[in-house]
Amino acid sequence: MAKEDLNTEQKILLAAKKIFVEKGLEGARMQEIADEAGINKALLHYYFRSKDKLFDGVFKEAFASLLPSILSLLKQDIPLFEKIRLFTSQYIEIFKENHYIPGFVLHELNRNPKRIIDLISTVGIKPEIFMKQVEEEVEKGTIQPIDPRDLIVNMLAMCIFPFVAAPILKNIIFNKDEEAFALFIDERKKTVPQFIINSLKKNV
Amino acid sequence: MAKEDLNTEQKILLAAKKIFVEKGLEGARMQEIADEAGINKALLHYYFRSKDKLFDGVFKEAFASLLPSILSLLKQDIPLFEKIRLFTSQYIEIFKENHYIPGFVLHELNRNPKRIIDLISTVGIKPEIFMKQVEEEVEKGTIQPIDPRDLIVNMLAMCIFPFVAAPILKNIIFNKDEEAFALFIDERKKTVPQFIINSLKKNV
DNA sequence: GTCTATATTGTGATAGAC
DNA sequence: GTCTATCACAATATAGAC
Numbered sequence: 001m002a003k004e005d006l007n008t009e010q011k012i013l014l015a016a017k018k019i020f021v022e023k024g025l026e027g028a029r030m031q032e033i034a035d036e037a038g039i040n041k042a043l044l045h046y047y048f049r050s051k052d053k054l055f056d057g058v059f060k061e062a063f064a065s066l067l068p069s070i071l072s073l074l075k076q077d078i079p080l081f082e083k084i085r086l087f088t089s090q091y092i093e094i095f096k097e098n099h100y101i102p103g104f105v106l107h108e109l110n111r112n113p114k115r116i117i118d119l120i121s122t123v124g125i126k127p128e129i130f131m132k133q134v135e136e137e138v139e140k141g142t143i144q145p146i147d148p149r150d151l152i153v154n155m156l157a158m159c160i161f162p163f164v165a166a167p168i169l170k171n172i173i174f175n176k177d178e179e180a181f182a183l184f185i186d187e188r189k190k191t192v193p194q195f196i197i198n199s200l201k202k203n204v
Numbered sequence: 205m206a207k208e209d210l211n212t213e214q215k216i217l218l219a220a221k222k223i224f225v226e227k228g229l230e231g232a233r234m235q236e237i238a239d240e241a242g243i244n245k246a247l248l249h250y251y252f253r254s255k256d257k258l259f260d261g262v263f264k265e266a267f268a269s270l271l272p273s274i275l276s277l278l279k280q281d282i283p284l285f286e287k288i289r290l291f292t293s294q295y296i297e298i299f300k301e302n303h304y305i306p307g308f309v310l311h312e313l314n315r316n317p318k319r320i321i322d323l324i325s326t327v328g329i330k331p332e333i334f335m336k337q338v339e340e341e342v343e344k345g346t347i348q349p350i351d352p353r354d355l356i357v358n359m360l361a362m363c364i365f366p367f368v369a370a371p372i373l374k375n376i377i378f379n380k381d382e383e384a385f386a387l388f389i390d391e392r393k394k395t396v397p398q399f400i401i402n403s404l405k406k407n408v
Numbered sequence: 409g410t411c412t413a414t415a416t417t418g419t420g421a422t423a424g425a426c
Numbered sequence: 427g428t429c430t431a432t433c434a435c436a437a438t439a440t441a442g443a444c
Binding site for chain 3: 029030031041042044045049050051
């Protein structure tokens, strides 16, 4: 769908998303959003009462639209290694398509934890089932002993961190070569699960 | 040194650091910084010409003060596994003491990549030596094959991410138990290097 | 160096015509 | 629904007394 075919509300949301993501809540200017949307400030207030309300709308969409689908994966009845492979590769792919999301979410999370926590509560992320699955494998002795919380944090870290730190990584590791970095990220859909599974595998 | 013994400039820097870290550049108010420092707004402009200049001063100190020491470790002539153990445990310890730094740096990195990149250039981070060491071990066949860039990114990710995502992790994994989270972070000084080394070790 | 008071500019928000 | 014009206030920055 072309930009021109969107109705005004959609144009506003699209523009607001771009500006909020780039500048954060305080950094963004309503004027800038209006310009980006090709309308004037007054209309922003007509559709959304205030800047805060507009932000909430944008954030909710950006955050909630992509997390539930992938996180439901953790609950499903799939062998552990397979689950890790699916989760990490899909997560990295999603962030590759929406590379601005992690930084955006993490920043607002630190700026206003309560707001974000509330939002997450409505989505309802429950990692307990995954953690239990890990515990069982450890007890059975089929994988190396590990705290399931460490495993889940490490998984998230390796999937998300490269996107948050992208500018710095591009610079000190990839000599500003954007393409090489993109390739590297794509490769990580395979190397990350491999790295994790290598760590969990028993020496035989 | 007690807070009262600091001279005005130091008091300002300390206060500004606290507020900027908490609120970000745009979120921070000069009035708030002045209150925190126990002085008035005018003095802020007397010592630092503008808000931007004040921010630069704070950021440079916060960032540059802790990175060089730890990163020099990567260059030293130490066995790989030992180096990984030292690097990760020290890194996590530093961030434990300065848990606000990662979020602060990463946000400003995304807001103004150029500014931060310039700063890093002056500090001069060079991971080449570490990467070469990894490559050599891979060639010798003493560790699992791995792209050294993946290893370094994974190391950084596992050290830094938990601090950036702290509010969300506390909530969904630790049921808001601050103490349990602090303990978890402390444990990671051991579990993270172990996780990495497990992944690199050859099955024997 | 430090203060109070004030200037100046920004920006979110609203009123009212069309 | 969309616009122009304007308000109200907040925030950075400066002037000038002490």
